[in-house]
Amino acid sequence: PAKAQKGPFQPKFEDYQKVYDAVAKKLQDEDDYDDGSYGPVLLRLAWHASGTYDAQTNTGGSNGATMRFAPEGDHGANAGLKAARDFLTPIKTQFPWITYSDLWILAGVCAIQEMQGPPIPYRPGRTDRDVSFCTPDGRLPDASKDHNHIRAIFGRMGFDDREMVALSGAHALGRCHTDRSGYDGPWTFSPTVLTNDYFKLLVEERWGWKKWNGPKQFEDSKTRTLMMLPTDMVLVKDKGFRAHVERYAKDNEVFFREFKEAVVKLFELGVPFEKTSGVEERWVFKSSFE
Ligand code: DDH
Incomplete structure (x- = not known):
């Protein structure tokens, strides 16, 4: 008889593609938001999760999804991103094995591809961290500056x-x-x-x-x-x-x-892939129109 699977569920490329497909479908279904798509605000969520990275102290970045917590979620720069986080909550319920931090970045990748941008290679390995990992306010750009x-x-x-x-x-x-x-x-x-x-x-x-x-x-x-x-x-x-x-x-x-290369780098800032998933190869998800 076949042995029962032991240990925790080890998601593979196909499992993440299912998450991609669910986000893509929800993007198509919920077209009465803003200019007809949640795509832009999903991308902004992925960017603001990543853009807190500080290379010197190796803090911030998309690992942790600390914008879920009040100090960071309430930073002025993050105003409005609750719409993107709420959009993704049912997806997280449907696929409880994915971390919020991997999901937010996957959704950013999905948003770019579904809005006809270039394929963005992706790898999982982000872990969710507690409120003590919230970054200080002021790490994201201020539009009034030089x-x-x-x-x-x-x-x-x-x-x-x-x-x-x-x-x-x-x-x-x-x-x-x-x-x-x-x-x-x-x-x-x-x-x-x-x-x-x-x-x-x-x-x-x-x-x-x-x-x-x-x-x-x-x-x-x-x-x-x-x-x-x-x-x-x-x-x-x-x-x-x-x-x-x-x-x-x-x-x-x-x-x-050059956008693709810079976005891949942005989305991986501060993520210790080797210690978590051990995944080295990056995957390219199939877009809904392929
Ligand atoms: Fe941005 N951005 N951004 N931005 N951004 C805003 C909206 C969007 C700055 C300020 C603003 C990037 C860089 C910068 C997106 C993606 C990216 C808004 C408006 C402001 C303000 C927010 C609102 O009122 O809803 C500044 C300053 C910079 C900079 O100095 C370079 C980058 C790097 C990205 C990226 O994705 C890589 C997207 C998408 C939006 C549209 C969001 C929406 O809801 O629509």
């Missing part, structure tokens, strides 16, 4: 100029909400499809200050429906950043390649 701030924040994570610009291309997706960040509006005309339009618009459009009572932001002079944050505009004003903006504006393939 080039020094961007380099300080992303430099702390271990990124160079090229990677900072590539990652910023995520702003092709989603929008700002007055009840979350205080800013208002989308960056592109197709906020649920990943393209290099963010870079094209940065170099091709004329941008002026928006006249309103809210925080200082830019609007396009032609349609006045699109927006740029002060930190977005820095990318065309600063020479070191601008060279990469121009490269990505010219060639979507180059953007996709």
